[in-house]
Amino acid sequence: MLPISATSQISPPDTHHALVIGAGLSGSAVAHSLAMRGWSVTVLDQAEGVGAGASGLPVGLAAPHVSPDDNVLSRITRAGVKATLQRAQTLLHSGTDWALSGVLEHKLAGKRRLPTDHPQHHSTPASAAQVAAAGLPPDTPALWHAQAGWVRPRQLALAQLQTPGVQVRWSQAVHSIERRVQTWAVLNAQGHTLAQAPWLVVASAFDSLALLQPLPGVKVPLNPLRGQVSFGHMADLTNAQRQRLPPFPVNGHGSFISGVPTPEGQPGWFIGATFERDCTQTPVRVEDHLANRLRLATLLPALGEVMAGQFGPDHVHGWAGLRCTLPNRLPAVGPIDRLHLPGLCLSTGMGARGISLAVLCGELTAAWMNQEALPLPEDLAKHLAAERFASA
Numbered sequence: 001m002l003p004i005s006a007t008s009q010i011s012p013p014d015t016h017h018a019l020v021i022g023a024g025l026s027g028s029a030v031a032h033s034l035a036m037r038g039w040s041v042t043v044l045d046q047a048e049g050v051g052a053g054a055s056g057l058p059v060g061l062a063a064p065h066v067s068p069d070d071n072v073l074s075r076i077t078r079a080g081v082k083a084t085l086q087r088a089q090t091l092l093h094s095g096t097d098w099a100l101s102g103v104l105e106h107k108l109a110g111k112r113r114l115p116t117d118h119p120q121h122h123s124t125p126a127s128a129a130q131v132a133a134a135g136l137p138p139d140t141p142a143l144w145h146a147q148a149g150w151v152r153p154r155q156l157a158l159a160q161l162q163t164p165g166v167q168v169r170w171s172q173a174v175h176s177i178e179r180r181v182q183t184w185a186v187l188n189a190q191g192h193t194l195a196q197a198p199w200l201v202v203a204s205a206f207d208s209l210a211l212l213q214p215l216p217g218v219k220v221p222l223n224p225l226r227g228q229v230s231f232g233h234m235a236d237l238t239n240a241q242r243q244r245l246p247p248f249p250v251n252g253h254g255s256f257i258s259g260v261p262t263p264e265g266q267p268g269w270f271i272g273a274t275f276e277r278d279c280t281q282t283p284v285r286v287e288d289h290l291a292n293r294l295r296l297a298t299l300l301p302a303l304g305e306v307m308a309g310q311f312g313p314d315h316v317h318g319w320a321g322l323r324c325t326l327p328n329r330l331p332a333v334g335p336i337d338r339l340h341l342p343g344l345c346l347s348t349g350m351g352a353r354g355i356s357l358a359v360l361c362g363e364l365t366a367a368w369m370n371q372e373a374l375p376l377p378e379d380l381a382k383h384l385a386a387e388r389f390a391s392a
């Protein structure tokens, strides 16, 4: 892999026109970051509208990972959450699309100890009042993440795609990508060229694998990881159930969030999500609702008890999607092989943290493409660099 700062040693395409495959959180974030730098961006997506993939998740959390040694993942997620919250503040409506609610992390099975000597983060042991407000017993080990909150990914993707300079073309299934003299071409299944430009960013989640596999020297080990969220409407809850709802999201064994609009628009509650490896099917399943009921009973036992009846077929709704993972839980971002595949970049492999990471990855990709200072220290950026998957 070339040193990240070596961009200037290889001439990248000298134009500011890019294609992006995929209009989820990742593709829309790259498109927004490029357009804000004056680029002309064409986003192609096979779906008819936004949120066809994992970014159709009704709601999720932007919350940092913490570790005793403040490891790479902790530092990257902290930077990522900060970038997401700033973006949400700029583009979204607080209270309906996102909220800087803070997040209480219930520390199960001794996980996630706080670092002792890194004062720059905003995570602290939860106070007795916060633990009580979550309905947990007073001796429950818990962290409070002040710089964290919930986000509706579809809303964020939609807002990013509306940036002037971004053109979106729906119903454009890309079947293959091809390097031509000075450009990258994207082709449909019939071999017709859908578009071409000097720069191409592949941000089509797990489907990126099929597009990248034919390229020589590139092996990005993307995997699908199915997940299902269970949710219901606040209007269906009894007073006793409502009184038990924590006033902020709680995570630690999945996550519980309430008071956020469901896809139908009414205020709802949400618990998720399941994890199932090597499954590419996304129909909602009854057994996954049961798994989420048990998840809630572990995360928030008192609430789980009173909410058990809400998981029956009369009340519960579901949404399922595919996370796209990489072995070290860090995405593949930016140029994949500047020497042999100039102009080709990735922003994929967000795993279970796309809300926390995609905005930062979009900024990083745009900074690499625009040959400017990176938004992360180089020792962190190198852990995200797609070039780690190029064999040359």
Ligand SMILES: Cc1cc2nc3c(=O)[nH]c(=O)nc-3n(C[C@H](O)[C@H](O)[C@H](O)COP(=O)(O)OP(=O)(O)OC[C@H]3O[C@@H](n4cnc5c(N)ncnc54)[C@H](O)[C@@H]3O)c2cc1C
Pocket: 021, 022, 023, 024, 025, 026, 027, 044, 045, 046, 047, 051, 052, 053, 054, 055, 056, 057, 059, 060, 061, 062, 153, 172, 173, 174, 175, 203, 204, 205, 206, 207, 208, 226, 227, 228, 229, 255, 272, 273, 274, 320, 321, 322, 323, 324, 347, 348, 349, 350, 351, 352, 353, 354, 355, 356, 357, 358
């Ligand atoms: C159940 C569940 C819970 C989650 N909870 C959280 C959470 O709490 N916090 C968090 O940070 N993250 C969470 N995530 C992860 C987060 O949702 C994802 O990381 C993120 O949405 C991925 O965005 P993406 O743009 O990379 O992929 P996607 O949203 O999947 O977008 C890929 C896009 O590419 C398009 N596409 C695919 N193939 C082609 C093709 N050949 N041609 C053209 N277009 C194509 C698709 O139509 C799609 O629109 C969760 C995910 C799941 C499934």
